[in-house]
Amino acid sequence: MNNPVETYRERAATEAECIRKIEDRYGKKGIGWTQTSRSTVTISNGFLGLFPKDGVEIGFIVNKQSYSPFTVQESFEESKARILEKTGNRIDAPTKTMLKTLDEIKEMIADNQAKLSASVPVEHENITKIEQILTENEFSPAYIQKITDRLRKDFSLEDLDNFDLIQTQVVDWIGESISIYPLEIIKRPQIIVLVGPTGVGKTTTIAKLAASYLREPKFNNGRNFNIGMVTIDNFRIAAKEQLEVYGNYMDVPVRTAETSLDLKKNIALFQSDGIDLILVDTIGCNPRDIEKMAEIQHILELEGSKTEFCLAIAASTKTSDMKDIIQKFEPFGYNSVIVTKFDETTRVGNLISVLSEKRKPVSLITTGQRVPQDIEKASVVRFLINLTDFNINRNRIEKKFGGSEE
Ligand SMILES: Nc1nc2c(ncn2[C@@H]2O[C@H](COP(=O)(O)OP(=O)(O)OP(=O)(O)O)[C@@H](O)[C@H]2O)c(=O)[nH]1
Numbered sequence: 001m002n003n004p005v006e007t008y009r010e011r012a013a014t015e016a017e018c019i020r021k022i023e024d025r026y027g028k029k030g031i032g033w034t035q036t037s038r039s040t041v042t043i044s045n046g047f048l049g050l051f052p053k054d055g056v057e058i059g060f061i062v063n064k065q066s067y068s069p070f071t072v073q074e075s076f077e078e079s080k081a082r083i084l085e086k087t088g089n090r091i092d093a094p095t096k097t098m099l100k101t102l103d104e105i106k107e108m109i110a111d112n113q114a115k116l117s118a119s120v121p122v123e124h125e126n127i128t129k130i131e132q133i134l135t136e137n138e139f140s141p142a143y144i145q146k147i148t149d150r151l152r153k154d155f156s157l158e159d160l161d162n163f164d165l166i167q168t169q170v171v172d173w174i175g176e177s178i179s180i181y182p183l184e185i186i187k188r189p190q191i192i193v194l195v196g197p198t199g200v201g202k203t204t205t206i207a208k209l210a211a212s213y214l215r216e217p218k219f220n221n222g223r224n225f226n227i228g229m230v231t232i233d234n235f236r237i238a239a240k241e242q243l244e245v246y247g248n249y250m251d252v253p254v255r256t257a258e259t260s261l262d263l264k265k266n267i268a269l270f271q272s273d274g275i276d277l278i279l280v281d282t283i284g285c286n287p288r289d290i291e292k293m294a295e296i297q298h299i300l301e302l303e304g305s306k307t308e309f310c311l312a313i314a315a316s317t318k319t320s321d322m323k324d325i326i327q328k329f330e331p332f333g334y335n336s337v338i339v340t341k342f343d344e345t346t347r348v349g350n351l352i353s354v355l356s357e358k359r360k361p362v363s364l365i366t367t368g369q370r371v372p373q374d375i376e377k378a379s380v381v382r383f384l385i386n387l388t389d390f391n392i393n394r395n396r397i398e399k400k401f402g403g404s405e406e
């Protein structure tokens with residue numbers, strides 16, 4: 001497959017100035033680069049971009065292969081043939097000298113052009129730097145490509161020279177690609193169901209949520225909640241006991257449900273007991289175990305009730321597995337993703353790439369094994385401050401994207 005053509009843009013007050021700027025960097029027009037478009041634009045000027053004025057924008061591509069030895073050779077061979085034709089193919093002394101000189105010039109030009117071609121940069125160094133930082137953060141190749149394409153499209157050469165400017169813009173683009181889902185308690189009772197693969201931290205998260213809605217103003221906004229927990233992980237005695245330990249400790253009732261009917265009955269019972277928030281823990285399932293997935297899905301069919309389904313995914317999950325999980329759990333109709341074990345990863349690029357590619361919003365982040373402390377409402381800032389090698393101005397991103405609970 002051919003590489004996509006990389007188009008750059010340059011702006012200046014006049015076309016001549018624009019061409020001069022491009023030639024300073026990429027050499028002569030037609031040799032180092034080729035113009036692809038020309039348009040008149042408004043250039044902001046002066047303090048805070050006031051006093052805009054008319055200007056010219058030139059779109060161009062950098063000629064990666066501006067020298068073809070074949071072309072040079074051909075034209076010289078043609079000249080030699082012409083000289084020989086004139087002398088009737090006789091190679092006397094002056095003709096020999098002329099041909100030798102021609103050969104020398106040919107070599108000299110080819111040599112110079114090869115040097116020129118080697119020195120033509122194929123990519124702006126700051127784009128390469130951004131690419132390296134994004135790779136270091138483990139963003140996916142497709143995500144990186146989108147960012148660099150956008151830089152080439154939206155930034156003039158002059159702006160590309162300003163690394164701080166493009167770094168700030170890239171951080172903003174990353175922030176804008178993260179979607180947050182506010183997990184609100186709207187209905188009473190509100191049912192929240194956690195589904196997800198085995199061992200990601202569903203039960204622990206249910207316990208953290210129960211404790212947070214009981215005590216944390218950040219979660220309950222100062223309101224009192226009566227909470228109940230249901231486990232449909234009835235296949236393992238330990239699973240039920242695990243939730244009961246937390247339930248006893250917090251004085252939160254725990255019920256178990258084996259069938260869809262059980263679950264409906266338990267929910268009705270909780271409702272008649274004045275429970276406002278019902279947290280449902282499920283058995284972890286391997287996305288390849290289709291039968292078990294279908295069984296759990298069947299138990300969870302809760303027609304008519306406003307149920308929030310959340311998919312729990314561990315932050316350190318391999319990119320390909322994450323995509324698989326996101327897709328295989330789709331039949332549950334989950335509204336948001338809970339990113340668990342955020343503390344166990346130092347690179348968040350793959351997570352941001354997959355969530356943005358699959359258009360999945362994040363509602364909660366869990367950051368450790370401690371119940372109830374290690375849970376927070378998801379925020380863009382929380383993701384951005386975890387990026388490495390970018391110079392992050394926390395005040396600026398908090399102003400732009402809102403605060404984080406950290
Ligand atoms: N580091 C870290 N560990 C966590 C976090 N959340 C849960 N854990 C740990 O992960 C392990 C599994 O947690 P569980 O809550 O039992 O996971 P589960 O998804 O309910 O597991 P199954 O019911 O077997 O599918 C436990 O050791 C938890 O302490 C977290 O945010 N960070």
Ligand SMILES: [Mg+2]
Nearest residue numbers: 202203233239
């Ligand atoms: Mg569990």
